[in-house]
Amino acid sequence: MGDARRPPAVPIPDPGTADRTELYRALEASVGSAFSSDPLAPNPNPLIIVISGPSGVGKDAVIKRLREVREGIHFVVTATSRAKREGEVEGKDYFFVSKEEFLAMVHRDELLEYALVYGDYKGIPKRQIREFMANGYDIVLRVDIQGAATLRRILRNSAVFVFLVAESESALVKRLIDRKTETKETLLVRIATAREEVRHMNNFDYVVVNAEGKLESSVKLVESIIDAEKAKVRQRTVAI
Numbered sequence: 001m002g003d004a005r006r007p008p009a010v011p012i013p014d015p016g017t018a019d020r021t022e023l024y025r026a027l028e029a030s031v032g033s034a035f036s037s038d039p040l041a042p043n044p045n046p047l048i049i050v051i052s053g054p055s056g057v058g059k060d061a062v063i064k065r066l067r068e069v070r071e072g073i074h075f076v077v078t079a080t081s082r083a084k085r086e087g088e089v090e091g092k093d094y095f096f097v098s099k100e101e102f103l104a105m106v107h108r109d110e111l112l113e114y115a116l117v118y119g120d121y122k123g124i125p126k127r128q129i130r131e132f133m134a135n136g137y138d139i140v141l142r143v144d145i146q147g148a149a150t151l152r153r154i155l156r157n158s159a160v161f162v163f164l165v166a167e168s169e170s171a172l173v174k175r176l177i178d179r180k181t182e183t184k185e186t187l188l189v190r191i192a193t194a195r196e197e198v199r200h201m202n203n204f205d206y207v208v209v210n211a212e213g214k215l216e217s218s219v220k221l222v223e224s225i226i227d228a229e230k231a232k233v234r235q236r237t238v239a240i
């Protein structure tokens with residue numbers, strides 16, 4: 001190693017007037033080793049980003065837009081034992097499997113997390129995550145608050161947990177009304193659940209306010225979170 005305080009073995013030309021290459025070479029000779037072109041920062045690790053939040057807050061809308069504007073993201077396709085609905089595409093909306101096949105997957109420990117939702121099984125295939133991460137993709141998982149709590153127990157700090165909220169309870173209710181997918185009963189259930197769910201915010205790393213008409217800003221903020229995570233000195237490492 002060269003010592004910067006040691007008098008230079010070769011004369012260093014005046015930086016104000018010297019030829020750039022000549023000065024560079026003289027500095028190399030002076031420090032005693034060639035300047036390396038290797039990157040000074042290591043390549044960032046692929047990330048797992050868990051996006052969650054109350055029903056109707058805009059999880060699907062944010063993820064859909066994120067996939068349009070950002071490359072290198074794989075959105076995990078869930079496996080389910082429920083029957084395929086009209087218009088749904090195998091491998092795009094879900095991987096449709098029989099209940100027996102699903103339980104066999106559980107038995108073979110092929111699922112990162114699974115749950116019984118209204119009588120149907122839903123689960124996250126590990127292999128898909130492994131394969132895409134091995135190819136450098138970041139992984140996005142969309143889960144409900146319950147699923148996020150389970151994933152937090154499994155993944156701890158190896159994944160980034162993003163909590164999506166509306167700007168206010170009133171805005172969330174209006175959005176649910178406007179979506180026109182709910183009955184009187186399910187509206188009341190979703191509102192009561194959302195009230196309860198906001199209390200889980202502390203389990204997350206980041207909160208993103210998806211305000212009315214501000215989808216683009218929300219997506220930008222999620223992108224900034226991903227960029228900041230990539231710039232971390234101590235990267236998260238995932239073992240699945």
Ligand SMILES: Nc1ncnc2c1ncn2[C@@H]1O[C@H](COP(=O)(O)OP(=O)(O)OP(=O)(O)O)[C@@H](O)[C@H]1O
Nearest residue numbers: 055056057058059060061179210211212213214215
């Ligand atoms: N920032 C926004 N401004 C206005 N409308 C929005 C915004 N974000 C989402 N929406 C709309 O709000 C509705 C609910 O969004 P979305 O279906 O993405 O929510 P979700 O969180 O995925 O809901 P669920 O958990 O019930 O599936 C949709 O009609 C969507 O287009």
